[in-house]
Amino acid sequence: MPPGERAPHARRLRPDTRLRTLGVSPPASPGGALPPVSDSEPASILIVNDDPVVRYVTSRTLRLAGFRTLEAGEGAEALRLAAGLPELILLDVQMPGLNGFEVARRLKANPTTAGILVVHLSGERLDSEAKVRGLEGGADAYLTLPIEPAELVANVRALLRLREQALSAVRRRDAFFGAAAHELRTPLTALALRLQGLLRALERNGGEGLPGAQLREHLSASAQQVERLQRLAGSLLDSARPQRGLPLEIAQVDFSALVHEVVARHRDEAAHAGCPLSLDVEPGVVGYADVQRLAHALEALLSNALKYGVGRPVSLRLRRVDGRAQLSVRxxxxxxxxxxxARIFERFERATESYQGSSLGLGLYLVQQTALAHGGSVRVESRPGAGATFTLEVPLSRSQTY
Incomplete structure (x- = not known):
């Protein structure tokens, strides 16, 4: 069309009528604006269409809903603007030059832009084969004009929610791997140092055997680190199980003795954390349970208390209450x-960001799974800055179906 010349009949159509003729519903007026996306940084949407009216209406609809928008009139310009990494692209299929299929293919083939959501938005009724071609070529969804503004915005929001869920899963995976590497490295480093110390002692002794006490000290410390690695491996395996409940090996358990044993193993850790330990244990609390899983649950609660209450007292209390063993760590x-x-009992969750790099986020999750497997429960009572009390309850009777 020559510059300055108007499209035939365009000036004889009312704006709303022309928009509907082009396959676009007019946007809501400011008085009936769609609710904004959120109070956070609005998502950026790139609108690619060779019709300037469709671009304008689509852009205005999304801006009224709280999104930021960019516009491109043809495929090459869309590829250039996509380098700015908008969250989503509304991409016309039929365009001169690079059509929407080719633009989507190039976007998805480029590792930098492959993560951008691409939605084909077409005013033409494409046959099923063309839609399949677009979706298999990299598009994440297909919408047909005309479309109501509220429906367009709802589709955009739904796709962005799915994108955020996927990104959140990736972030959690990366955080988990980082924490797992840290957790593995700590006992492995301690074990390596102990073994190196043992070798040096043997060299100093001319290759002869070491005194029993010295050898026992090295081997005992090494065995503790191996046990720690075994517990970590067990936690990882338990977290990967389908959520049908943990398998249990039920036997008679002296809960009172178990508490004393677990605390004794953590005396050095408590001293290092500067946390005086106090015990209030009712004697003779005996029942049926999986002793190893209960020990791991108690160790997780105690380790949590020492980590988040560093430098302050930690107390443990055991009582028999209504046929249940009630254990509290404060x-x-x-x-x-x-x-x-509620969230901290979920897999890979932590109460604060402070210890993200040094925790797998599995301890409390496995405490809860252990409680549930026994037909019991775990709860927390806390206020920010005022400490926390975790209470684990399990039935003492074996009549429970495990």
């Missing part, structure tokens, strides 16, 4: 925010 640390108190 710290005087930073506490757990109310909004996090």
């Amino acid at each position: 710290d005087e640390g930073i506490g757990v925010p109310l909004e996090a108190q």
Whole structure:
């Protein structure tokens, strides 16, 4: 069309009528604007269409809904603007030059832009084969014009939610691998140092055997680190199980003796953390349970208390209450925010960001799974800055179906 010349009949159509003729519903007026996306940084949407009216209406609809928008009139310009990494691209299929199929293919073939959501938005009724071609070629969804503004915005929001869920899963995976590497490295480093010390001692002794006490010290310390690695491996395996409940090996358990044993193993850790330990254990609390899983659950609660209550007292209490063993671990640390108190029992979750790099986020999850497998429960009572009390309850009777 020559510059300055108007499209035939365009000036005889009312704006709303022309928009519908082009296959676009007019946007809501400011008085009936769609609700904004969120209070956070709005998502960026790239609108690619060779019709300037469709671009304008689509852009205005999305801006009224709280999105940021960019516009491109042809495929090459869309590829250039995609380098800025918008969250989503609304891409016309039929365009001169590079059509929408080719633009989507190039976007998905480029590792930099492959993660951008691409939605084919076409005013033409494409046959099923063309739609399949577009989706298999890299598009994430297909929408047909005309489309109501609310429906367009709802589709965009739904796709962005799915994108955020996928990105969140990737972030959690990366954080998990980082924490797992840290957790593995700590006992492995300690074990390596012990073995190196043992070798040096043997060399100093001319290759002859070491005194029993010295050898026992090295081997005992090495065995503790191996045990720690075994517990970590067990936690990883348990977290990977389908959520049908942990398998249990039920036997008679002296809960009172178990508490004393677990605390004795953690005396050095408590001293290093500067946490005086106090015990209030009712004697003779005996029942049926999986002793290893209960020991690991108690160790997880105690380790949590020492980590988040460093430098302050930690207390443990055991009581028989209504046919159940009730074990509480109390710290005087930073506490757990109310909004996090349910979340912390989920897999890979932590109460605060402070210890993200040094925790797998599995301890409390496995405590809860252990409690549930026994027909029991675990709960937390806490206020920020006022410490936390974790209470684990399990039935003492073996009549429970495991």
